[in-house]
Amino acid sequence: MTTETERSGDEGPTGWTEGDGSMPALYLGHGAPPLLDDELWTGQLAAWSQDLPKPEAVLIVSAHWESAPLTLGATETGVPLTYDFYGFPERYYRMTYRSPGASDLADRVRGLMPDTEPVHDRPDYGLDHGAYVPLMVMYPDADVPVLQISMPSLDPQRLFDLGRRLRPLRDEGVLIVGSGFMTHGLPFLRDWRVDADPPGWSREFDAWSAEALARGDVDALMNFRSTAPGMPYAHPTVEHFAPLFVTLGASSDPEGADTEIEGFFMGLAKRSFQVA
Numbered sequence: 399m400t401t402e403t404e405r406s407g408d409e410g411p412t413g414w415t416e417g418d419g420s421m422p423a424l425y426l427g428h429g430a431p432p433l434l435d436d437e438l439w440t441g442q443l444a445a446w447s448q449d450l451p452k453p454e455a456v457l458i459v460s461a462h463w464e465s466a467p468l469t470l471g472a473t474e475t476g477v478p479l480t481y482d483f484y485g486f487p488e489r490y491y492r493m494t495y496r497s498p499g500a501s502d503l504a505d506r507v508r509g510l511m512p513d514t515e516p517v518h519d520r521p522d523y524g525l526d527h528g529a530y531v532p533l534m535v536m537y538p539d540a541d542v543p544v545l546q547i548s549m550p551s552l553d554p555q556r557l558f559d560l561g562r563r564l565r566p567l568r569d570e571g572v573l574i575v576g577s578g579f580m581t582h583g584l585p586f587l588r589d590w591r592v593d594a595d596p597p598g599w600s601r602e603f604d605a606w607s608a609e610a611l612a613r614g615d616v617d618a619l620m621n622f623r624s625t626a627p628g629m630p631y632a633h634p635t636v637e638h639f640a641p642l643f644v645t646l647g648a649s650s651d652p653e654g655a656d657t658e659i660e661g662f663f664m665g666l667a668k669r670s671f672q673v674a
Contacts, residue, residue, distance in 0.1 A: 414451040414571035420674070421453055423561070423574040423648040425641065427659065427668035428460070428528045430483060431490040436592065439663065440535050446658045446670075447536035454571030455503045455543040457564065460528030461578040461638040465548035467516045468560070470508075471523040473501040473545065480526040495530040500543035503572065507547065510563045520548075528577040552636055554620040554643045561647020574648045576641030580604055580667035581632040587665055596665040603628035604667035608660075611671060614653030616646055649673035 414421060426443070433439055462482050463471075475498050481491050508517050525533070529546045551557060564574055581600040589595070596604075606626050610618045622639065623629060633639050646652050651674045659670040 420568040453573035469548040471546035500545040557643035558647035576645040578638035582638035599628035599631035603632035
């Protein structure tokens with residue numbers, strides 16, 4: 399696991415080359431915009447990104463965009479962000495992140511999808527907070543092209559299959575990211591402090607997920623609704639766990655999941671990992 403101490407003195411990651419091999423695939427706990435003010439989380443995420451080759455582009459699937467069929471977001475630079483949240487201070491609605499458009503990557507994604515599955519376009523859909531919040535920490539200069547795609551389903555197998563189709567992009571220097579949160583039982587939180595003790599259901603689900611990931615037990619993870627401890631409290635709705643299956647599908651070695659960030663924020667598990 400990376401630390402802020404390990405990052406100090408770094409001059410930044412070098413750009414990806416074919417000699418680096420495939421880019422990893424990541425699952426990130428992104429949190430709401432106020433998570434950008436959490437020095438621990440931002441330090442961990444920044445250090446993690448420093449340890450990776452700088453990608454040619456980022457392809458990101460956020461918990462906050464469900465749309466069927468598969469839909470590609472904005473591919474032009476400068477499309478306004480999607481402020482898909484409410485009740486926060488005004489400054490969070492003035493944030494900008496002008497990452498370069500990724501039209502070439504969009505074309506590659508279309509080409510990887512079967513002819514039987516249409517692909518739609520939403521050229522006006524700017525990055526939502528599940529995408530730009532972590533990217534503002536990982537690539538603060540906004541100098542990496544980014545393409546956000548929708549989750550066309552919440553079915554784990556369909557999302558895993560989507561990840562498998564996207565896997566060849568990793569050999570081209572594309573960083574594939576599933577962005578959610580390992581537990582997301584907001585309706586069941588009783589203490590909203592940042593350092594609140596995690597409820598039992600959050601601890602239990604997080605521990606179960608960590609063990610299943612360590613085993614590479616994709617089948618167990620797919621059956622989380624019925625077998626995981628802490629359900630349904632950990633995920634009363636499942637959209638924040640679902641991007642994990644895109645990440646696992648894009649992996650060539652599900653047993654090689656490496657946790658890079660762990661712990662809790664407001665009692666919710668922020669476990670984040672990468673797979674080769």
